[in-house]
Amino acid sequence: MEIKKYKKSIFLVLGIFIVILPIAPISRQPLIVEKPDLLVCLIFSWLILDHKNVSITILISLSLFADILWFRPLGLWPIFILISSYLIKSMSSKISLDNFYLKIIYFIAFLFCIDACIFITSLMGLTEQLDFNIWLNRFILTGLFFPIIFFLLENLLFKDIKK
Amino acid sequence: MSLKSQRDYWLIFRYVIVVSAFFLFLFLFFLWRIDNYRVERFRLAILNYTIPNIEFFTSSVKVVGRIFLDISSFTNVYEQNKTLKKELQDMRKWREAAIQLEQKNAKLRALNNLKVNSILNWVSGEVIADSGSPYSSSILINIGKEDGIIDGSAVVDGLGLVGRISGVEDRISRIILLSDVKSYVPAIIEPNNQEAIVRGDNSSAPLIDFVRGIEKVQPGFRIYTSGTGGVFPPGILIGKVVLSADKKTRVKLSANINKLDYLRVLINKKQKIPSQVGEIILNKVN
Numbered sequence: 001m002e003i004k005k006y007k008k009s010i011f012l013v014l015g016i017f018i019v020i021l022p023i024a025p026i027s028r029q030p031l032i033v034e035k036p037d038l039l040v041c042l043i044f045s046w047l048i049l050d051h052k053n054v055s056i057t058i059l060i061s062l063s064l065f066a067d068i069l070w071f072r073p074l075g076l077w078p079i080f081i082l083i084s085s086y087l088i089k090s091m092s093s094k095i096s097l098d099n100f101y102l103k104i105i106y107f108i109a110f111l112f113c114i115d116a117c118i119f120i121t122s123l124m125g126l127t128e129q130l131d132f133n134i135w136l137n138r139f140i141l142t143g144l145f146f147p148i149i150f151f152l153l154e155n156l157l158f159k160d161i162k163k
Numbered sequence: 164m165s166l167k168s169q170r171d172y173w174l175i176f177r178y179v180i181v182v183s184a185f186f187l188f189l190f191l192f193f194l195w196r197i198d199n200y201r202v203e204r205f206r207l208a209i210l211n212y213t214i215p216n217i218e219f220f221t222s223s224v225k226v227v228g229r230i231f232l233d234i235s236s237f238t239n240v241y242e243q244n245k246t247l248k249k250e251l252q253d254m255r256k257w258r259e260a261a262i263q264l265e266q267k268n269a270k271l272r273a274l275n276n277l278k279v280n281s282i283l284n285w286v287s288g289e290v291i292a293d294s295g296s297p298y299s300s301s302i303l304i305n306i307g308k309e310d311g312i313i314d315g316s317a318v319v320d321g322l323g324l325v326g327r328i329s330g331v332e333d334r335i336s337r338i339i340l341l342s343d344v345k346s347y348v349p350a351i352i353e354p355n356n357q358e359a360i361v362r363g364d365n366s367s368a369p370l371i372d373f374v375r376g377i378e379k380v381q382p383g384f385r386i387y388t389s390g391t392g393g394v395f396p397p398g399i400l401i402g403k404v405v406l407s408a409d410k411k412t413r414v415k416l417s418a419n420i421n422k423l424d425y426l427r428v429l430i431n432k433k434q435k436i437p438s439q440v441g442e443i444i445l446n447k448v449n
Contacts, residue, residue, distance in 0.1 A: 021224060023292040023295045024225045025292060025293045026225055026228030026232070056181075060184065069295060070295035071296060071298055073196070074192060074195040074206070075190075082185055082188070128345065130297060131297070131364070131365040
């Protein structure tokens with residue numbers, strides 16, 4: 001079976017799994033240590049690894065699904081994902097991202113921009129108030145989890161691109 | 164048509180789609196902002212169908228997660244055992260005192276021919292989903308309109324107040340926890356009967372605000388719902404006063420908010436939830 005053909009379906013299933021995972025009522029403890037945003041890690045990993053064949057419809061649908069399930073402001077994340085996707089797509093054709101560390105820096109820069117915009121909308125009163133410590137916690141944890149997700153995707157799903 | 168022009172058309176079409184999608188999401192976001200109540204109801208209606216269908220998955224994740232939590236708690240099992248034995252000893256004394264007080268209370272009620280208020284009813288439900296983002300401190304339970312749940316009802320666990328219902332669908336209800344930034348509960352601090360507001364700030368110990376004579380409030384004082392505004396019934400235990408590291412007066416919640424499984428929704432049949440902004444104030448003025 002050629003995994004390449006089913007990449008989009010696998011990605012969609014993986015995305016749905018990641019969206020559903022944090023809503024399992026295990027403990028309310030993450031008020032102190034936030035959960036990382038694995039969906040953003042997954043979306044950006046795909047964008048960076050395979051920007052030519054990435055399906056933006058799937059990325060947007062997953063973001064919207066997460067908005068609904070996670071009680072996030074509806075439509076805000078899909079806007080940022082849409083803009084970032086097109087920016088990455090256009091930038092990737094100009095900048096070559098061969099270095100692993102460069103890819104991480106690239107992701108962190110995008111994540112910071114998105115998170116900063118989200119925090120500013122919250123400060124402006126357009127969304128619910130976001131606690132700075134929780135925001136920072138989530139940003140750092142997401143940044144730390146990205147290399148793991150990226151490494152797993154690169155070696156399990158995008159082996160052909162790596163070659 | 165040449166291949167190049169075909170590709171150009173396709174590119175233009177794609178850009179039109181992307182720009183339309185951008186404006187569609189922007190419209191959705193502003194609609195959510197402006198008509199939050201209706202959009203939130205729409206969200207709950209979607210969740211009403213989604214959550215019960217994915218419960219098999221969330222419950223298995225919950226079981227695995229709880230196993231890991233239990234394993235980690237084994238590391239301090241000796242300490243826990245020692246504390247529990249001491250607590251049990253204390254509880255035995257309190258049990259005796261409670262039985263005596265209960266008997267005394269029953270006698271006094273009989274003497275006064277007191278009729279206990281039977282308006283308050285309760286329905287129990289299980290927690291089925293958590294909010295996955297830092298935006299809200301809320302949970303979903305598996306009871307809704309079909310079980311007689313009313314929007315705004317108080318929710319308690321076995322020990323104290325947990326939050327209130329904010330959004331009801333046929334089979335699910337959303338609970339805004341006391342730790343949520345949108346949670347404001349009118350409270351009374353005993354024994355001085357000082358009125359206050361318990362305000363959530365995304366921490367596990369909500370803040371105590373708007374207290375007259377805050378200097379009289381001591382750590383260890385108990386906080387109950389005051390019933391002001393008519394949303395929460397009076398006399399439900401919220402927790403104890405504590406002083407946090409940042410020198411703020413907070414509530415150590417009685418409810419075990421970190422591990423919520425089964426909850427009780429208190430249904431007040433005569434409860435009148437304000438449907439418009441400022442309705443409570445207007446009613447008081449009139």
